[in-house]
Amino acid sequence: MDKNLKKEGRRDFLKKSTALAALTIATPAIIKAGENDERIAALFEKIPLNLEVNGVVHSLSVEPRVTLLDLLREQLHLTGTKKGCDYGQCGACTVHVDGKRINSCLTLAVMNEGKKITTIEGLADGDNLHPMQNAFIKQDGFQCGYCTPGQIMSGIACINEGHANSREEVQEYMSGNICRCGAYPNIVDAVMQVKKEGSNHD
Amino acid sequence: MDKIIEQTDIDRVDGIQKVTGTAKYSAEYDFPGMVYGVLATSNITKGIINAIDTKAAENAPGVLAVITHLNCPELPGYKSTPEQDKLVPTKKGYKVFADNIIRFNGQPIAIVVADTFERATHAASLIKANYTKEKHNTDFDEAIKSGTPLEGNNFKEYVRGEANAWINAPVKIEAEYTMPIEVHLPMEIHGITVVWDGEDKVTLYEKTQSLSGTQRNIVRTFGLKEENVRIITQFIGGAFGSAFNTWPHSMAALIAGRKVGKPIKLMLTRNQMFNLVGYRPEAKQKLGLGASADGKLMGITHEAIAMTASYNEFTEGIVNGSRSLYECPNVNTTYKVFPLDLSQPTWMRGPGETTGAFALESAMDELAYALKMDPIEFRLKNYAETDLERKKPYSSKYLKECYELGAEKINWKERNPEPRSMKEGDWLIGYGTGSGIFSAWRGAAKAVAKLLPDGTMILQSGVTDMGPGTATAMTNLAAETMGLSHTKISFEMGDTNLPPGPMQGGSGTTSTLGTAVFAACENMKKKLAAMIKDNAVFHTEIVHEVKVEDLVFENGYMMLKTDKTKKISYAEVIKSAGLSELEISEDSKGNPMLNHSAFSYAVHFVKVKVHSKTGVIKIDRAVSAVDAGKIINNKTAESQIIGAVVGGIGMSLMEEGVIDHRYGRWVNNNFADYHVAVNADVPNIEVLFVDKPDPVLNPIGAKGMGEVGIVGFAAAVTNAIFHATGKRIREIPVTADKLI
Numbered sequence: 049m050d051k052n053l054k055k056e057g058r059r060d061f062l063k064k065s066t067a068l069a070a071l072t073i074a075t076p077a078i079i080k081a082g083e084n085d086e087r088i089a090a091l092f093e094k095i096p097l098n099l100e101v102n103g104v105v106h107s108l109s110v111e112p113r114v115t116l117l118d119l120l121r122e123q124l125h126l127t128g129t130k131k132g133c134d135y136g137q138c139g140a141c142t143v144h145v146d147g148k149r150i151n152s153c154l155t156l157a158v159m160n161e162g163k164k165i166t167t168i169e170g171l172a173d174g175d176n177l178h179p180m181q182n183a184f185i186k187q188d189g190f191q192c193g194y195c196t197p198g199q200i201m202s203g204i205a206c207i208n209e210g211h212a213n214s215r216e217e218v219q220e221y222m223s224g225n226i227c228r229c230g231a232y233p234n235i236v237d238a239v240m241q242v243k244k245e246g247s248n249h250d
Numbered sequence: 251m252d253k254i255i256e257q258t259d260i261d262r263v264d265g266i267q268k269v270t271g272t273a274k275y276s277a278e279y280d281f282p283g284m285v286y287g288v289l290a291t292s293n294i295t296k297g298i299i300n301a302i303d304t305k306a307a308e309n310a311p312g313v314l315a316v317i318t319h320l321n322c323p324e325l326p327g328y329k330s331t332p333e334q335d336k337l338v339p340t341k342k343g344y345k346v347f348a349d350n351i352i353r354f355n356g357q358p359i360a361i362v363v364a365d366t367f368e369r370a371t372h373a374a375s376l377i378k379a380n381y382t383k384e385k386h387n388t389d390f391d392e393a394i395k396s397g398t399p400l401e402g403n404n405f406k407e408y409v410r411g412e413a414n415a416w417i418n419a420p421v422k423i424e425a426e427y428t429m430p431i432e433v434h435l436p437m438e439i440h441g442i443t444v445v446w447d448g449e450d451k452v453t454l455y456e457k458t459q460s461l462s463g464t465q466r467n468i469v470r471t472f473g474l475k476e477e478n479v480r481i482i483t484q485f486i487g488g489a490f491g492s493a494f495n496t497w498p499h500s501m502a503a504l505i506a507g508r509k510v511g512k513p514i515k516l517m518l519t520r521n522q523m524f525n526l527v528g529y530r531p532e533a534k535q536k537l538g539l540g541a542s543a544d545g546k547l548m549g550i551t552h553e554a555i556a557m558t559a560s561y562n563e564f565t566e567g568i569v570n571g572s573r574s575l576y577e578c579p580n581v582n583t584t585y586k587v588f589p590l591d592l593s594q595p596t597w598m599r600g601p602g603e604t605t606g607a608f609a610l611e612s613a614m615d616e617l618a619y620a621l622k623m624d625p626i627e628f629r630l631k632n633y634a635e636t637d638l639e640r641k642k643p644y645s646s647k648y649l650k651e652c653y654e655l656g657a658e659k660i661n662w663k664e665r666n667p668e669p670r671s672m673k674e675g676d677w678l679i680g681y682g683t684g685s686g687i688f689s690a691w692r693g694a695a696k697a698v699a700k701l702l703p704d705g706t707m708i709l710q711s712g713v714t715d716m717g718p719g720t721a722t723a724m725t726n727l728a729a730e731t732m733g734l735s736h737t738k739i740s741f742e743m744g745d746t747n748l749p750p751g752p753m754q755g756g757s758g759t760t761s762t763l764g765t766a767v768f769a770a771c772e773n774m775k776k777k778l779a780a781m782i783k784d785n786a787v788f789h790t791e792i793v794h795e796v797k798v799e800d801l802v803f804e805n806g807y808m809m810l811k812t813d814k815t816k817k818i819s820y821a822e823v824i825k826s827a828g829l830s831e832l833e834i835s836e837d838s839k840g841n842p843m844l845n846h847s848a849f850s851y852a853v854h855f856v857k858v859k860v861h862s863k864t865g866v867i868k869i870d871r872a873v874s875a876v877d878a879g880k881i882i883n884n885k886t887a888e889s890q891i892i893g894a895v896v897g898g899i900g901m902s903l904m905e906e907g908v909i910d911h912r913y914g915r916w917v918n919n920n921f922a923d924y925h926v927a928v929n930a931d932v933p934n935i936e937v938l939f940v941d942k943p944d945p946v947l948n949p950i951g952a953k954g955m956g957e958v959g960i961v962g963f964a965a966a967v968t969n970a971i972f973h974a975t976g977k978r979i980r981e982i983p984v985t986a987d988k989l990i
Contacts, residue, residue, distance in 0.1 A: 113368050122367055127278035128271015130487070132437045133520040137921035140437055168271035177269065185265040188889045192717030193268030194438040194487025200269060223928040226921060228437045228488050229717050230896025231889060232932040 099160050101126065102170025110157050117141045119157035120167060128168035128197045132226070139225030142198035142205075143167050147250055149205035151224075166250065168197035171204075179247035180204050183238035191229035199225045203239040204248060212243040259885045260729070260736045262722045264485070264715075273485045276455045277441025281513035285314060287361050287503050288370040289522070290377040295355040295914025296386035296591045299379050306376035307362050312369035314510045316377070318360040322347035322505060326473030340400055340563040340589055345471075346498035347505065352381065353561050354593040355388075355914045356525045361502040363510050386591040389911040390532045390557050393588035400558070400587045404565040408573060408583045410638065415549030415580030419540025423616045427537065427609040428981045429964075431907030432530040432900075433523070434598050435926060436716075438487020440527050441517035442500050444507035451478040452508075456500060458483050459493045460753035461712050461746050467496040468504065483744040486716040486754075490897070491597035492527045493716065494755065499526055524919035528596025529907060531556045531587075533568060533605045537613035545623050547578040547632045552610065555586045559594035563587070566602030571687050571961070572610045573639040574847070576632040581639075591914055597755070599897055600957035603688050604964075608901075608982065611684035611965030616978065619669075625683055625969070626653050626662060637847035645846040645946035646953075648877035649685070652853040655938045656683070656875035660855040669976040677859040679870075680974025684856075686961025690848035690879070690944070690953035691758045692841040696749035697766035699728070699774050701832040705806050705821030706738045709770070713743050713751030713763055717893075718956055719886035720759055724767050726883045727950060731771035733803030734820070749835065757850065757954030760882060762840070765948045770836035775803055777832060778823055782808065787818050841947060848947050850958040851877040854895070854966040860974045865989035867971065869899055873936045874959060880943035880951035887955060891937040894959025900927040901960070902967035903983050 094109040101124060110119060117134070120126045120143070129152055132140030136154040143152045144166040171178035180200050183189070190196040202225045206212050211221040218239045219232070227235065242248050267273040290307075292299075304316040328348045346358055360377050364370035387393060399405070407413075416422050443455040452474070458464040461481050468479050486493060499518055507514035518526060538551035552572040558564040569583035598604075618628040633650060636643050657663070665681040666672055672679035697711040709728055715721055721741040729736040742748060752762040779798035782788070788796045788810050801808045809817040824832055857871040872895050881887045904925035908917040918924045943951020964982055971989070972978045979988050 111366075111368055118367055121278070125280050126271070127274065130275075130437070131439060131517065133439075133921050135520065135920060135922070137520075138437065168269075172270055177266070181266075181269040184269050185261050188262065188885050190262075190268055190717075191719070191886075191889055191893055192436065192438065192486060192488040193264070193273050194275065194436070194485075196268050197271045219930045219932075223930040226437065226926060226928060227896075228435055228490075228926065229889075230893035230927070230932070232896060232927075232929045233892060233935055234889060235929065 095158055097158055097161055099163055099165060101165045102167060112156060112158050114157045115153050116143070116155045116157045116160055117152040120152060126167050126169050130194055130197060132195065139202060140195050140198040142201040142225065144201060144205065144250070147208070149202055168200060171200070179242050179245060180238065183241040187234045187237040187241060188231070189234040189238040190231050195225060195227045199227065199235055203235070203242070204250070206239055207243050207248040212239055215240060259883060260722060260726050262719055262886065263725050263741065264721060275438050275441065275485050275487050276457045276483065277443060277515050277517045279443045279455050281445055283512045285363050285365055285510060285512045285514050286367045286370040287363050287506050287514050287516035288374040289358040289499060289502060290360040290362060290374040291356045291522070292352045292359050292379065293355065294352055294381045294383050295388065297352050297381045297383040299350040299352065299359060300382055301380040302359065303378045304360060307373040310369065310373040310376060312365040313362060313373045314365065315363040315506060316360055317347060317506055317509060319347045319350050323509070325471055327471030339561055340558065342561060344561040346501050354525065354559065354591055356522065356593070356916070358498050358502055361506045363506045363514060386914045388590050388592050388909050388914040390588065390590065393557065393590055394534070394555060397588045400563055400589065405585055405587065408569070408581070410573065410582070411580035413582040414538065414551050416538040416540030416551055419548040420543050421617065421621050422538070422540035423613060423620050424536065424538045425613060425616060425980055427535045427612055429533055429605060429608060431532045432598060432905045433907055433924065434490040434492035434528065435523060436488030436490060436492060439518050439520060439523060440492070440497065440499065441515070442503045443513065443515045444503050445513045446508050446511065449508060450474055452504065453480045453482065454504070455482050457486055457489065457493050459486070459489055459714060459716060459755045461714060462750050463494065463753060464496050465746050471501060472504065479746070481746045483714040486714055489716040490599045491601060491755065494753070495528065495596060497527050520921065521919045524907065524916050525593040528594060528598070530598035530605070531558060531564065531595040535568070535606070535609035537609050539613045539617045541617060541621060545621050545628050545631045547576055549580040550576070550578050552583045552606070554584070554606065555588070557590050558587050560589045560591055562594035564595045566597065568602045568606040571603050571606045574634065574637050575610065575685065575687050576629070577634040577638065578632065592909070599894065600688060600961045603686065603957065603961045607684065607686050607962040608964040611962050612968055612980065615682065615965065615969040615972065624667065626657055629653065629685065640847050642845060642847045645843065645848040646879065646942065646944040647849070647851065648940040648942055649851040649853070651940045652851055652875035652877050655940065656853045656855045656873050659936055659938060660857065660871060660873045662855065669973055672974070674859065676862050678862050678974040680858050680860065680970040680972065682856050682858070682966045682968070682970025682973055684854050684962035684965030684969060686852040686854070686958045686963070687849050688757055688954065688958040688961055690761060690850050690947055691756070691843070692765060692948045693752050693758055693762040694840045695752045695762045695766040695838055697751065697763065697770050697836050698749050699770035699834045701774060701820055701824055703821055703824045703830065705819060706740070707732065707734060708740050708742060709767060710742045710748045711751035711763055711766065712746055712748040713759060714754045715743065716754055718890050719883065720754065720763065722886050723760055723882040724763060727764055728767055728771050731768055732774065734806050738806065755956070757956040757958065760952045761948050761954055764882065764950045764952055766836045766838040768950050769838055770834045773836065774832070774834045777834065778808060778820060781823050781827055782818055785818060788816050843947070846946050848944065848953065850879070850953040850955060852958045852962060854963045856966040856970045858967065858970040858974055860971060860989060865986035867903055867984060867986065869931070869933050869967065871933055873938065875938040875940070876955060876958065877940040878955035878958065879947070879953035881939050881941045882950070882952055887939065888937045890955055891959040892935045895935050895963055896927050896932055898960045898963025898967070899931060901982060902964040903985070906983050
């Protein structure tokens with residue numbers, strides 16, 4: 049966020065601050081707090097954001113309150129990343145930011161200035177699936193498929209972090225990704241398969 | 251069925267879409283000018299809305315409309331007839347924005363439509379309502395004490411032989427079992443995308459287990475023509491019963507979308523998933539069981555009490571399993587339901603039976619211990635060879651095989667039957683078992699099969715798939731039946747424009763749709779054979795006119811049984827006939843099962859470890875042996891049982907809906923506070939199928955398995971905990987505090 053504000057430039061920021069002050073002074077009692085909040089938000093609406101998603105650089109203008117998850121799903125139309133709770137409790141929205149797994153619902157889009165994001169859509173090389181994607185199909189590591197992108201992103205990270213040395217360890221480090229269809233044993237099989245093959249990559 | 255090529259265990263046909271993120275769920279469609287709907291909900295539990303201030307929301311940036319009961323358009327389906335007006339409240343239902351009555355906390359009072367999700371969410375927070383509160387009750391215990399249960403045909407007492415006969419048996423037990431509210435919580439939050447074309451025509455992308463049911467509800471509510479309501483459901487991110495109803499949020503999105511004339515998307519929040527799309531009702535059950543000294547059941551009395559919403563009579567077969575799972579001459583059951591000021595419950599995986607089997611199978615274990623008998627031996631001693639409730643033979647029953655397979659796998663014989671006798675360090679070890687029963691059935695369905703000149707086949711049916719793998723199973727079945735590689739078959743589904751398929755649920759989809767697909771393939775083969783009967787390719791000295799029974803169908807070819815070098819490909823037949831496609835339309839009827847009773851069965855075996863000092867419980871092993879008839883695809887079938895068992899682990903050890911009765915509000919409506927089983931909670935789950943076809947229910951021999959895998963599992967866990975600790979916990983979930 050800090051980085052982003054610096055980039056925006058002092059002049060822009062001052063302009064907005066002045067407008068904000070004018071707004072609060074000019075309409076002391078008439079506007080209710082809620083409306084005021086919204087007008088304040090509107091002033092800061094167009095914050096520039098540059099980030100790379102699956103190798104594509106995007107130069108965007110986003111509201112500061114937009115989460116990375118909603119940016120991906122609603123503005124970039126990358127709906128492979130799923131919303132399962134929006135509170136960081138289920139792992140369905142797991143993506144990689146600079147190679148590390150995070151819950152994209154718990155980070156604001158603007159906090160990712162200059163970062164490299166990889167989503168489920170960025171894993172396969174054309175028709176060649178990532179080994180983790182193949183392993184999930186082979187081991188039947190899903191049923192409905194909704195938690196699957198998050199599980200796959202987590203599975204790749206789990207191995208990269210060095211947390212796939214035993215079934216028990218994989219179970220522990222994959223427990224942030226809930227699967228309500230209950231495919232857990234097959235998910236562990238898939239991660240173990242990729243670990244064993246030594247075929248994991250980002 | 252003539253098995254021509256072994257083709258079981260194909261990978262999921264939609265696997266690539268699911269692992270690449272290209273599978274589209276209902277809130278993932280994009281249209282130009284898309285707007286977002288967000289619900290504002292009540293913060294009182296019961297009463298009326300006196301006034302509702304929407305001005306701030308309406309003036310907020312990006313807001314296009316705010317709809318409440320005050321400006322909701324009059325809808326044909328919202329008008330009640332004089333007969334409907336006379337109904338009791340639990341038969342009347344509830345229609346979103348139809349009136350100013352608050353029936354439960356969190357009830358939608360408005361929908362806000364804005365150009366972005368964030369703006370809609372913020373504006374919804376600005377809506378303020380002024381209420382007159384009424385005294386509410388959300389407390390089940392309180393309702394049992396001072397309330398009145400519902401009346402009607404669903405609550406008739408069942409008596410076979412003599413009522414309460416268990417009391418006079420030489421060995422008997424009586425116990426009460428309780429379970430809390432459980433919530434489906436599929437990972438996909440319920441979402442909908444609505445695209446109106448004018449005022450009278452709509453396409454919606456909806457999370458539904460029943461396309462035709464949803465279509466019917468919308469046709470009725472909005473007074474539209476059936477052909478003008480198209481529902482598309484390509485993928486469902488789990489449901490477990492939560493997606494049969496057309497819920498208030500879907501109607502709200504439809505109302506709002508028509509008002510603003512733009513494509514609209516609405517996704518509930520995870521919190522709203524706890525009270526806007528159903529749940530499994532809380533229940534208390536009393537079981538009285540009596541047996542002769544040598545272990546013959548003499549009487550079963552099962553009394554169940556459950557709850558529902560004040561505006562909806564929800565009932566399920568909690569006591570039904572107790573009438574037919576065992577041979578017992580004297581059985582009586584009662585079922586009472588009390589209305590509460592909560593949102594409505596609905597079917598959840600193994601509805602009724604799962605609740606009932608927890609009590610019955612716990613009581614069976616208690617009586618086995620009272621008899622000093624092995625719990626499996628006791629069940630075998632009371633094995634029902636016919637359905638005594640319906641006085642019919644079973645279409646097939648391999649429950650005995652399930653006991654044997656499972657017991658052998660978990661090494662049941664080696665356990666020391668004495669409670670608290672087995673240990674591994676600080677951990678107490680226990681083994682338990684529980685059985686499950688669930689109705690098998692076959693409904694009506696339509697399916698179309700099209701063979702194309704390139705030798706590929708398209709199957710079509712308006713069914714949806716919430717995860718079990720319906721498209722995979724149907725592709726598997728068609729590949730085997732047609733003698734065609736599964737890679738040449740595609741299954742189109744999830745659209746009301748397709749021939750109407752069955753609903754996805756009730757453990758009947760494979761039985762129902764499989765019948766139609768099988769028949770379509772068989773008729774396709776007959777048609778193909780008829781088209782080439784005179785073809786010179788097949789002529790021998792004795793054969794001049796081939797019949798379908800003279801042929802084998804293999805790898806896309808028809809071959810003469812007696813000389814497989816004489817063959818012709820399906821593609822060639824279509825091409826030489828100059829057809830663009832050969833279409834078979836199948837309209838298969840349901841099977842009313844007049845002379846038989848049909849059930850699927852499961853027997854669960856569980857090994858638990860309980861820490862002797864902290865009471866921490868770990869499921870160490872789970873073995874489930876299942877009679878679901880013939881298995882169409884082992885891979886997806888196994889996954890389905892594993893999934894049901896994982897649900898059972900949550901049910902027995904973690905899941906508990908908590909409501910603060912002072913305010914009538916949910917306390918733990920999120921994944922941090924409502925615990926479901928996560929990866930580390932789940933052991934290796936071993937699934938065994940008897941895999942013998944049912945000869946009566948349908949021509950493919952499959953029964954059903956979606957539900958039965960969870961039925962009886964919770965009892966297996968609590969019985970294992972008893973064996974480990976000597977403590978009988980009759981209240982699930984069993985948490986550590988109950989053991990120390």
